[in-house]
């Protein structure tokens with residue numbers, strides 16, 4: 001019994017960690033490999049989650065647009081496509097412009113999606129959220145443990161597939177161009193590369209991956225609501241990628257598992273140690289802490305714990321002495 | 325043009341700038357200057373020559389405090405200024421006109437000049453009048469945005485801006501870059517006037533012949549080291565100089581090389597647009 | 599007509615915040631995602647000051663906010679500036695010195711923003727706070743257009759702040775130095791400008807504008823931890839819409855955003871206010887990437 005308890009907890013933990021891992025891989029291709037800054041991770045994750053929820057969920061209200069009850073794989077596919085479309089729109093408008101315009105726009109899209117999630121009842125059912133979303137393969141067995149184990153297999157398979165595909169394309173000439181762009185945009189341009197197109201592809205690819213992660217999440221938890229997609233999620237993914245070392249997909253996965261373990265442990269710790277009167281303060285303090293970890297990482301270990309294997313060329317970093 | 329080197333101020337005890345064995349670069353462990361030594365005496369015009377990428381601009385930037393000095397020291401008017409912050413050097417009497425991006429394009433000419441004098445507010449009006457006498461064009465353009473001016477006019481604004489701080493030593497990085505030979509001569513004549521008004525000049529020049537003609541002395545830099553030095557005339561006829569320029573081939577003197585290099589060298593390269 | 603009046607009030611607050619944002623954007627060269635929290639922290643400091651002085655003490659004629667609020671603004675500016683300068687010293691200065699990319703700076707700001715919001719939660723609690731419990735009495739300024747005297751005073755105060763900023767940047771030596779640094783920091787140093795001093799000044803001015811916006815906003819609505827974060831998108835939209843680096847552009851952008859938002863409220867789309875400003879920003883970027891009054895790079 002004891003053993004089964006631990007096992008089922010472990011499986012549950014790993015499934016959740018895999019949502020983060022997949023999202024981190026998506027961010028890694030944008031930020032780690034291409035130098036694009038996405039502040040709207042939570043938004044893209046939400047788009048994927050809601051899309052799959054709308055496609056696969058049962059129709060429980062007449063006024064609701066969704067509830068098509070489609071098979072889950074189709075929900076995942078739809079999540080990929082819709083996130084890709086949203087990312088293409090944003091990327092098309094802002095990727096030609098100054099790099100921080102992308103940051104501002106992705107932030108804007110995350111805020112807007114949050115508003116839609118909260119208010120557009122016809123699509124998202126507002127704060128109530130979507131529930132009773134189907135979980136694939138769960139009809140095979142009665143035991144939740146087996147259910148979850150099977151779902152973990154799905155997650156691992158998806159991550160494995162995405163990881164393998166990304167590693168391949170990043171080693172291909174396409175991936176080398178991405179890195180060249182990150183190191184020196186002008187040199188890449190001089191080589192006759194359409195920098196904008198490469199960036200757009202990387203951005204859409206990364207965002208679609210985040211959307212897929214959102215769909216995996218929605219159909220596992222079975223219930224989504226706007227509070228699942230707050231800016232804290234974006235920060236958590238940053239921290240995971242930085243801890244793992246940006247530009248390293250294995251690092252992104254390791255960082256995700258490690259940081260999710262830290263997060264879950266602190267959850268239990270707060271629940272056990274802090275008196276109920278101070279739970280909200282403890283929750284706020286914990287968010288302060290994750291922000292602090294991000295800032296400290298940027299200051300003291302910007303290359304992360306598992307840095308990129310390829311050395312960053314000196315040319316990308318040359319500048320005159322700073323102001324003090 | 326008549327030779328200029330009549331006035332003899334080359335008194336080695338009267339050094340305004342002394343750079344000793346300078347080692348410096350842009351990033352740690354990648355030095356560009358490898359022990360470079362030069363000096364400038366009060367009242368001189370000294371020209372630094374050298375092939376592209378020799379480290380001429382780097383030397384000037386290091387003197388101006390824009391780079392971390394790894395080894396060696398720099399003295400300005402007898403004071404050790406090694407590692408001094410750039411913005412303090414203006415008050416020590418150092419003026420510097422960079423090779424590129426040397427004016428504030430979005431500000432008016434008048435504002436550019438005023439920025440030159442932020443530490444000399446009291447004498448600003450007076451200096452400005454003198455400057456307008458020297459460069460009447462500046463007065464005409466004073467309300468235009470500096471970015472709207474031609475290359476030569478912009479160069480004038482840049483020099484004027486540096487002069488507004490009444491420097492004792494003015495460093496110019498390729499003042500003739502992008503100028504026609506005729507305009508180059510005009511600018512150089514103005515440099516002579518500036519020198520005669522009591523400002524010592526250290527400049528980097530690609531146009532070796534024209535540069536040396538108005539100079540008292542010169543240095544030839546190659547690969548981050550001062551290789552040859554001497555008075556301007558001797559440098560023009562020194563075959564070693566030609567070899568440095570041509571990368572060690574041929575036995576030509578500067579006068580022959582000069583024509584060769586001026587033909588091939590591009591006006592102002594983007595090497596230091598950082 | 600009424601929604602135009604409301605829109606202008608809204609715009610004046612957005613303009614103050616966006617101008618603060620534009621100071622850091624132009625001189626420090628990064629989009630400060632923590633500007634919203636500067637605004638919120640400022641409002642809380644002002645709230646503290648008002649509470650200490652005693653709210654409602656000096657009611658000035660029809661204007662209810664009285665001198666305690668006016669006094670609380672400079673106090674809050676000083677306190678917030680100290681916090682901001684400390685954060686710059688501890689976080690942004692080391693990042694600048696290590697030549698960190700702009701993205702790293704933005705990311706740090708994003709992390710700080712999250713910290714700021716939750717620190718407010720931690721110290722001041724999650725419930726909204728009110729500066730006073732007065733019931734605003736609107737007066738008719740034009741046929742069919744009613745405004746609360748306080749709101750008119752706020753619009754006037756914002757206008758004064760914008761004009762002072764303009765005069766400061768155009769007419770004073772310090773303002774000229776700031777414009778010089780924003781165009782070319784290296785050349786500015788060569789001219790003898792102390793970059794560290796200019797950076798401090800920039801933070802202080804950006805903070806002052808944000809704190810003023812936050813305090814006034816707190817007065818007419820309420821103070822809460824998310825108040826600045828919710829303003830961030832409208833502020834960025836105003837900045838980009840008007841053309842980054844152009845003071846008038848930013849004010850114009852704020853006006854457009856403010857009016858659009860009150861238009862949204864008018865059409866019962868108040869829930870989507872922030873999204874409205876974002877859509878307008880995207881539309882403008884699509885047809886005129888340099889913004890309404892910006893210059894092409």
Ligand SMILES: Nc1ncnc2c1ncn2[C@@H]1O[C@H](COP(=O)(O)OP(=O)(O)OP(=O)(O)O)[C@@H](O)[C@H]1O
Pocket residue numbers: 318319320350351356374375376377378379380381382383530593595596597598
């Ligand atoms: N900002 C920079 N960062 C890193 N390296 C630089 C930078 N600027 C110049 N260098 C390198 O320093 C070396 C010397 O450059 P420098 O600009 O001093 O040459 P120069 O003698 O002035 O040449 P030119 O006649 O073309 O102006 C070159 O190899 C160049 O690549």
Ligand SMILES: [Mg+2]
Pocket residue numbers: 380381382423497595596
């Ligand atoms: Mg040079």
